[in-house]
């Protein structure tokens with residue numbers, strides 16, 4: 564299958580009343596597990612490399628790894644840069660084979676956010692690459708507060724930036740280990756009414772699965788970023804692997820046992836979003 568863009572996977576999701584999982588990758592074991600899960604379910608997938616991942620492993624390595632996995636998959640796989648903060652970071656991602664980028668100008672004043680995002684859109688679209696932008700601030704459970712997305716600003720941002728997907732803040736928060744986020748459906752409706760792009764919720768791990776499904780079915784939220792709940796599965800699996808093999812020092816044997824649990828959990832997440 565070909566490497567896909569956000570447009571390729573999110574527009575059909577609008578028609579199908581489903582949503583696509585944007586799964587956060589930190590290394591080989593999880594990336595491989597997620598693409599295997601996509602193949603097993605027959606569902607499209609967005610593989611994402613965020614700032615932490617890019618600090619740990621060079622973007623050139625990640626781009627190649629993502630593309631090899633996407634090209635071997637039987638389903639569309641988007642190779643996506645999550646939370647780039649500069650035009651240059653996006654350009655480096657595109658040069659290294661990523662088919663999609665997120666430019667996060669959410670902390671900038673509205674005019675500056677529109678300006679940087681529009682410049683990234685112009686560059687990315689020339690290369691056949693899709694762009695996600697953000698309006699409103701999605702905070703972190705550890706602090707770093709959220710600013711709810713203003714529908715008026717979202718409407719203007721969507722029209723003037725030319726993005727392919729729009730991340731919004733409507734009660735979702737990053738890095739939540741508990742599924743307790745209260746999503747403001749009225750806010751989603753007000754934003755939907757004045758925008759045209761598919762909407763994205765970061766902090767998907769904190770949103771109860773039933774609410775994710777309801778959003779996928781009833782609204783234009785078409786991408787959920789999910790990292791923490793899969794990282795928790797990885798941590799549990801690795802601790803179990805170490806306990807089960809106290810004399811083992813081989814990383815292939817130790818880390819290899821995380822792949823199946825990650826694949827099973829990714830499959831469950833993707834299927835739940837696609838049940839619509």
Ligand SMILES: [Zn+2]
Pocket residue numbers: 646701737765766788
């Ligand atoms: Zn995020």
